Amino acid sequence: MTIEEYRDRIISSKFYENYPADVARQVLGKYLVRVIDGVILVGKIVETEAYLPFGDDAAHNARGKTRRNRSLFQSAGRAYVHTMRQYCLLDIVAEGTDDPGSVLIRAVEPIEGIEIMKTNRCTDKLLKLCSGPGKLCQAFAITRDFDGFDMTSRDAILFTADCNAPIPMDQIVASTRIGISKAKDKLLRFTIKDSPFISHPS
DNA sequence: CACCAGATCCTCT
DNA sequence: GAGGATCTGGTGG
Numbered sequence: 001m002t003i004e005e006y007r008d009r010i011i012s013s014k015f016y017e018n019y020p021a022d023v024a025r026q027v028l029g030k031y032l033v034r035v036i037d038g039v040i041l042v043g044k045i046v047e048t049e050a051y052l053p054f055g056d057d058a059a060h061n062a063r064g065k066t067r068r069n070r071s072l073f074q075s076a077g078r079a080y081v082h083t084m085r086q087y088c089l090l091d092i093v094a095e096g097t098d099d100p101g102s103v104l105i106r107a108v109e110p111i112e113g114i115e116i117m118k119t120n121r122c123t124d125k126l127l128k129l130c131s132g133p134g135k136l137c138q139a140f141a142i143t144r145d146f147d148g149f150d151m152t153s154r155d156a157i158l159f160t161a162d163c164n165a166p167i168p169m170d171q172i173v174a175s176t177r178i179g180i181s182k183a184k185d186k187l188l189r190f191t192i193k194d195s196p197f198i199s200h201p202s
Numbered sequence: 203c204a205c206c207a208g209a210t211c212c213t214c215t
Numbered sequence: 216g217a218g219g220a221t222c223t224g225g226t227g228g
Contacts, residue, residue, distance in 0.1 A: 049209070051209080058209070059209090060209080063225090066224080066225070067224075067225090068223085068224055068225080082209085082223095082224095083222070083223060083224090084208065084209065084210050084211095084222090084223090085208080085210055085211080085220080085221060085222055085223085086210085086211090086220085086221060086222055086223095087210055087211075087222095089209060089210080091209085104209060106209085132210070132211070133209070133210075134209095134210050134211065135210085135211075177209070178209070178210095179208085179209050179210070180208090180209055181207090181208080199210095
C-alpha cells in the first residue's frame with residue numbers, strides 16, 4: 001500500500017479513549033507505521049501490554065506525575081516514549097487526561113521497509129528485528145523526540161492504521177507482563193497466538 | 203551530589 | 216535461565 005492508503009486508515013483518538021486492557025487487545029493485528037523521508041516502515045502489532053490508570057503498581061503513573069511520565073497525562077492516542085537502559089520504549093496513551101493509562105507496544109511483525117529495519121538494528125535476523133519494545137523502537141527509529149507526539153493526526157509520521165480484520169478473541173492470549181517486579185500477577189500482556197514474532201516465545 | 207532501581211538486550215550455559 | 220553492559224530520572228542527604 002502507499003503512504004496515502006495507510007493514512008486513509010489511520011486510527012483516531014476515539015479508539016484509544018477506552019480502558020487500556022481493552023485497547024491492548026483491540027490494537028493487536030493493527031499496523032504501526034513510521035514515515036522517514038517519504039519512505040515507510042510498517043509492522044503488524046503482535047504483542048502488547050496494558051498499564052492501568054489506577055491500582056497498578058507497575059504503571060509509571062503509580063506515584064504521580066513527573067517530568068518523565070507527563071505524556072501519560074495527555075490525550076488518548078499520543079505517544080509516551082521513555083528510556084530503559086540505552087533503549088527507547090513506545091507506549092500509546094489510552095483513556096488519557098485524568099485517567100493516565102497506556103498500552104506498551106512490545107512486538108511487531110515486519111511488513112514493509114524490512115531492509116531499513118535491518119540496517120537500523122544491525123542484524124539480518126527477521127524474527128529478532130522487532131521482537132521486543134526496545135528492538136522495535138530501534139528498527140523504527142523511534143526516539144525520545146516522539147514523547148508526547150500525536151499519533152492520530154492526518155499528517156503524523158508515526159501512527160497506527162487499521163488494515164485488517166480484527167483478531168478473533170480465541171486467537172489472543174493473555175499472560176503476565178514481562179520484566180516488571182511489581183504487580184506481576186496481572187494478566188495484562190496480550191499476544192497473537194502462535195506468532196513467531198513476539199518477545200519471549202514459549 | 204550520590205545512589206539505585208528499572209516496562210531491555212545480547213551472549214552464553 | 217543467568218549475568219553483564221550501560222543510561223537516566225527520581226529520591227534523599
